[in-house]
Amino acid sequence: MQTAQRSSRRERPAKPALSRDGIVATAQRVMRAEGLEQVTMRRLASELDTGPASLYVYVQNTAELHAAVLDEMLGHVDLSSTSSSDQWADSIVASLWSYTGILVEHPGLARSALVTRPSGPNYLAFVEWVLSLLQLGGVPAERSAWGVDLLLLFATSIALEHGTRRQVMDAHDDEEALARAIQQASAEDYPTISALGDRLISGSPRERFEWHVRVILAGVATTPVPKPSPQAPR
């Protein structure tokens, strides 16, 4: 066991200099230990033994901090391909599911992913992976370009939905309220809802997730993108 006293002149360990990397690393550690809710400017400052104002030299605001943590987490998305190459759709389902799983643990990051167009290396690697699978599946380039957006939007918002509900207590109440509302829906005011009944909330989350992804893939395969409009497309 090494003693805490090192060769430095003072007895207390030298306070490490602040740096963007140090701040982001601390953010990561705090998130892993206590969740993203604890990743606040004030908490990080106290963790780094300084005041919150000091952090503003290195990061613009809390959103930037969360975006940095997000990209780090996206390094853990499972990008392993299934053995047979004709199962490109299965691979897309699998990697999106992995992505969603990571964000469900940290719904705040899902929010980040939805709101701040991510552009970090790990995010790009994930996009690249999905695009390459779509290409493998023979999806025309233009449709892949727009389709990958829809796939990621779907996976992100499912994570935000389920993740937030998981960490809020009343989630079960809402679920029950909806089930009751559906069951009590009058056949007069809501004929279709009332006819569908429980089928509206049937299936496991995983079943619905997979079906939703396959719906998008099937749709992308058959829906041509519109011709670029004559006006400047932006």
Place this chain on the structure above:
Amino acid sequence: MQTAQRSSRRERPAKPALSRDGIVATAQRVMRAEGLEQVTMRRLASELDTGPASLYVYVQNTAELHAAVLDEMLGHVDLSSTSSSDQWADSIVASLWSYTGILVEHPGLARSALVTRPSGPNYLAFVEWVLSLLQLGGVPAERSAWGVDLLLLFATSIALEHGTRRQVMDAHDDEEALARAIQQASAEDYPTISALGDRLISGSPRERFEWHVRVILAGVATTPVPKPSPQAPR
């Protein structure tokens, strides 16, 4: 012009009794005037000339308040059908676009819609409307039941995405950072991204929105739902 002095004994107008409806109505008014960010327990309390603690007699928490405001707003979704009945898909696109437009103005409500399973009358009326159009389009009941979820999830998260970006300053920075990242993506590390280039961010929001919805509709029309699993489906 009526004088402020009425027949009541005191000079100051009698403070109206608190009630859930009164609180929700105030919430609505404040939101319209100053945005959902101002709809806080403290602000509402001061608006109603009392302390924040008093409101907890009538609403459980802020989330419940926002959910009530949400359903009210959903009463404004455009549910008018297109003339010819074979254009059911156009009607779905139109009503989802209307729904998204409303939530883009109030991204906090979009967040509510995503996180708290809504079950108010106006929400149900909207679901009923979309379901009836799917039925009109000949979509099998089981697929409608799961498909309406995907359609609403999509419309809600698009609203959350664009609405939040609109009200945050840095949104343009993010957009630029992504565009730069795509342009600079090395053909070695990200071959597909680099090959697609600007096509990844082409098209107007409206074009992309409509294409996304049509993708989902096409997918729903061709993707069978799995057979209910033998285990209890919940």
Place this chain on the structure above:
DNA sequence: ACCTGAACACCGTTCAAGT
């Protein structure tokens, strides 16, 4: 240039005490 203490302007929610 970097760092800081203190302040500004807020939050949601709880609780003991009153009416």
Place this chain on the structure above:
DNA sequence: ACCTGAACACCGTTCAAGT
């Protein structure tokens, strides 16, 4: 039962002042 003041336990961000 309903209502309240005050407190608890926090936020993000800015700014003037220091080193």
